[in-house]
Amino acid sequence: MDSTGTNSNMEEYSAASTVIKFDKPIPLLRGPVPHDDPSSGSYLLAFRSHQSWASAYESCESKVLSQCEHGARIGCSVNASKKCKPPWWRNLIGQRPADFKEREDCEVREMEACLIVAKDKCAGFAKDRLLRPFQDARIAGRVGPKEVEKLVCWASLPETERSLWRDLIGSEWLGEREFRVRTNYRAADLLGSDNNYKRFLG
Structure with missing residues (x-):
């Protein structure tokens, strides 16, 4: 058998010619976690951590801003051209031709x-x-x-006062029951009154 033909066949079936490379899968932003309320379903989607939530917020905000500002540039360009163009009747009454440098400065x-x-x-x-x-x-x-916050307040009480407060305000306020069964929380609890998500990116 011709060695040249053999080498050619080997190249056709080499890994470089036959193996298809796929891009790495994009990790899911959210994953399923058991639902706190079984009547609403078995699972719900939740971000893995507050950092991943803040990163997703930042990414979405960046895309929305980019698209909005891109559209705004088009609109601003059209408006600037309309405002700065000379009136159509200028040439009819014999006024001097438009100064293009002046118009350019106006548009800027x-x-x-x-x-x-x-x-x-x-x-x-x-x-x-x-x-x-x-x-x-x-x-x-x-x-x-x-x-x-509730648990920190609870832990800071003297041991002798904990049972008294437990009886007065109830164990549910202290979060003891929720602490055992909760699998997630709303991002609104994380933000509080301050909507600055960027403090959670670190």
């Missing part, structure tokens, strides 16, 4: 002013679209920030 000023306003509006638009869904999102964890 109008564009910059428009983009400043649009940037603030896009930030508000992104917040309106994302804050509510991400506040309602679930984060996997046995105990949430509110329960942690």
Whole structure:
């Protein structure tokens, strides 16, 4: 057998020619965790941690802002051109021809002013679209920030006073029952009154 033909056949069946490389799978943003309320279903989707939740928020916010600002640039460009173009009747009454340098400077000023306003509006638009869904999102964890605060307060009491407080306010307030069965908490509990999610990115 011809050695040249043999080498050619080997190249056709080599790993480089026959193996198909696939991209690595993208990890899921959320995974199933047992539902706290069995009447609502067996599982619900929750972020793995508050860091993954904050990263997802940041990524979505970046995409919304990018798309919004891209559309704003188009709109601002059209508006700047309309505002700075000379009136159609100028040539009819014999006025001097339009100064293109002056028009260019006018368009630059109008564009910059428009983009400043649009940037603030896009930030508000992104917040309106994302804050509510991400506040309602679930984060996997046995105990949430509110329960942690309760347990810290409870642990700081002297041993002799714990039973008294247990009888007065009940064990449910202390989170003892929830601490045993909860598998997740709402992101709104994490944020509290401060909606700055970036403090959880570290």
